[in-house]
Amino acid sequence: MDIQVADTLLNTLIDGRYRIRGRVARGGMATVYTAIDERLDRTVAIKIIHPNQAQAAQVQLAGFLERFTDEAKTIARLTHPNVVAVYDQGTHGGLPYLVMEYVRGRTLRDILAERKRLNPSEALAILEQMLAAIGAAHRAGLVHxxxxxxxxxxxxxxSGGAGNLVDGVVKVADFGLARAVEASSDTEGGNQLMATVAYVAPELVTEGRADPRTDVYAAGIVLFEMLTGRVPYDGDRAVEVAWQHVDRDVPPPSGLVPGLPPVLDELVRRATRRDPGARPTDAGAFQAEVQVVRDDLGAVANANTAILRQIPAVDQPTMVVQQPTMVVSSVSPTNRPSWARLPDQPRERTTPHRRRAAASPGSDLLDRVREVGGRLFAGRASVVVTVVALALVAGMAGWWFAFGRYTETPSLAGLAGTEAKVQAERAGFVIKFADPRYSEDVAKDQVLAQDPESTSRIQRGGTITLTLSLGPERFPVPDVVGKTLDLAQLDLENANLVLVRGTDRYDDNLPEGVVIATNPKVGAEVKPGDKITVIVSKGKAPISVPVLVGKNINEVRDIVRDLGLELSETYKDSDKPKDQVIAQSPQDGAGVEKNAQVKVDVSNGPPAVNVPRVIDLPCQQAKQLLESQGLAVGVQFNPNGTVRIQNPNENTPVPPGTQVVITCF
Structure with missing residues (x-):
């Protein structure tokens, strides 16, 4: 039977700022949640160390927290587009946590679970960005x-394609987290191995040490898995897998996936050598090798494409032979972002976006027309060309300023704020956010309004102002019980609520004119303008209910009638005497109005006892039997004789304590 335990952190407010909304993933050392930063109104990811991991790592709590804080500061300095940014750190319930950038996407593990393996273009594209992030950490003196x-x-x-991994943005998380736990464990005198055995480097297994080449080894294993769909080693126990990294060389990927280019086998072999000194010195060096491989494979693909285009078409039957060779898409080095280029690669000449958006196409058109005119005409004909060119430029400029520089504003209403921002910026617009507003119809964090409105004209590259929804405005009914009616009305008006006075009633505890209840109740969620019914006390009721318990019902009837009250009687079995009142409501001393109903429970008396047969029994035995049934016994004539007569007779029902007379001789 499966047992699901509710996560107690859900909806918790951490540090008075981060509201936990949902659990994303649970790993070996920590659990990741999504949260709302209520101070900045943005979605973040919070990674909280597991209690068992924290306890195992912090025999000295202060030392552990100091190491964790130092690691968090180091990670926060890694401002790199492929590193998951760290915004904040702290402790909650004694457990350290990190507040990080929330990346909308999937883990590489999720993608491999769905796709099994990736083609070389995708694998190298992901690996290159991974190494860019890890290389930045290595340059900062941090090992993952x-x-x-x-x-x-x-x-x-x-580009928006769900399956386009080549153009996807890759981010690496958890820098230094294992190091913080491991370093704190070392203070205990232990040597805890904080790594995943499928990707652990040999030196971590044998010596427990790690440097940048340890990350290079793990990256090589990740490349192997992306190309083949599996890790190189497996086993029944983690220790068996770990020692295979020490005792065996990683096999070439092409042995599992025929047709992979040999250069990929060499790339995996270089990164996963058992001797750390034979690997690339750090992730940056490995990234340079990966870039060279991507360029070489891309050049081969371009050359193959060019040769195929030069082959003339022949209208004859042609046999196509499938060669077991995988094609890697070409990547132009100059199209890479600046952080991913090799040092000797030329930089792409760029123009600021706004300048490109504002530039008129007239100058380019004029140069082209003059060039063509110079080739076609000479002398006087050039004058005609110039006039025509100027007319065209004037017409194009007029069209540009009147129509061409404008486009249609996209429709962003109803989208999530982050999604609307991504779509608008992808289309070249600048996004600003106005103050959010409450809405009964639009969910929280979705676009409530935009300026300019959708389908209206807007300049290309212009600014769109979005107003996000705070969701329906709800707040609790203020606590006005115990306050006078005037103060209660003031509190409700300040909360933008409408007071409605209900039927006043007597109350034994609150004086006249004080609120004794509300409908809806205090604390219930309401919206602005809702009506709140208040019940006001009339003070203690004029009639005080007397003590009725223990009195005979006939006496009680007279008392209640004289007070002007109504009596409700309920008869129940009891060990109390018949017709005696055994309970009352309201209790004695309570105040009630005239004609109010008073309820009493009346005893039916103890249950009857059937007299047993004692005739022909010895007199003393008969006496004991009758007394055991709760009956009194009277003996006549000879107490040592035999019972000849009993009164009442056998099986006669009588109240407990009734005397039974026996005649003995």
């Missing part, structure tokens, strides 16, 4: 120590 698909996030590609 736990490189694996679970710590690699792949966001949606800028």
């Amino acid at each position: 120590r736990d490189v694996k698909p679970e710590n690699v996030l792949v966001a949606e590609a800028p």
Whole structure:
């Protein structure tokens, strides 16, 4: 039977700022949640160390927290587009946590679970961005120590294609987390191995040490898994898998996937050598090798494409032979972002976006027309060409300023704020956010309004102002019980609520004119303008209910009638005497109005006892039997004789305590 335990952190407010909304993933050392930063109104990810992991790592709590804080500061300095940014850190309930950038996408593990394996273009594109992130950490003196698909996030590609991994944005998470736990464990005198055995480097297994080449090894294993759909080693126990990294060389990927280019086998072999000194010195060096491989494979693909285009078409039957060779899409080095280029690669000449958007196409058109005119005409004909060119430029400029520089505003209403921002910026617009507003119809964090409105004209590259929804406005009914009616009305008006006075009633505890109840109740969620019915006390009622318990019902009837009250009687079995009142409501001393109903429970008396047969029994035995039934016994004539007569007779029902007379002789 499966037992699901509710996560007590859900909807918790951490540090008075971060509201936990949902659990994203649970790993070996920590759990990741999505949360809302209520101070900045943005979605973040919060990673909280597991209690068992924290306890195992912090025999000295202060030392652990100091190490964790230092690691968080180091990670926060890694401002790199492929590193998951760290915004904040702290402790909650004694458990350290990190507040990080929330990446909308999937982990590389999720992608491999769906796709099994990737083609070389996709694998190298992801690996290159991974190494860019890890290389930035290495330059900052930080070793990741736990490189694996679970710590690699792949966001949606800028082109928008769900399956386009080549253009996807890759971000690496969990820098230094394993190091913080491991370093704190070392203070205990232990040597805890904080790594995933499928990707652990040999030196971590044998010596427990790690440097940048340890991350290079793990990245090589990740490349192997992306190309083949599996890790190189497996086993029944984790220790068996770990020691295979020490005792065996990683096999070539092409042995599992025929047709992979040999250069990929060499790339995996270089990164996963058992001797750390034979590997690339750090992730930056490995990235340079990966870029060279991508360029070489891309050049081969371009050459093959060019040769195929030069082959003339022949209208004859042609046999197509499938060669077991995989094609890697070409990547132009100059199209890479600046952080991913090799040092000797030329930089792409760029123009600021706004300048490109504002530039008139007239100058380019004029140059082209003059060039053509110079080739076709000479002398006087050039004058004609110039006049025509100027007319065309004037016409194009007029069209540009009147129509061409404008486009239609996209419809963003109803989208989530982050999604609307991504779509608008992808289309070249600048997004600003106005103050959010409450809405009964639009969910929280969705676009409530936009300016300019959708389908209206807007300049290309212009600014769109979005107003996000705070969701329906709800707040609790203020606590006005115990306050005078005037103060209660003031509190409700300040809360934008409408007071409606209900029927006043007597109350034994609150004086006249004080609120004794509300409808809806205090604390219930209401919206602005709702009506709140208040019940006001009339003070203590004029009639005080007397003590009725223990009195005979006939006496009680007279008392209640004289007070002008109504009596309700309920008869129940009881060990109390018959017709005695055994309970009352309201209790004695309570105040009631005239004609109010008073309820009493009346005793039916003890249950009857059937007299047993004692005739022909010895007199003393008969006496004991009758007394055991709760009956009194009277003996006549000879107490040592035999019972000849009994009164009442056998099986006669009588009240408990009734005397039975026996005649003995």
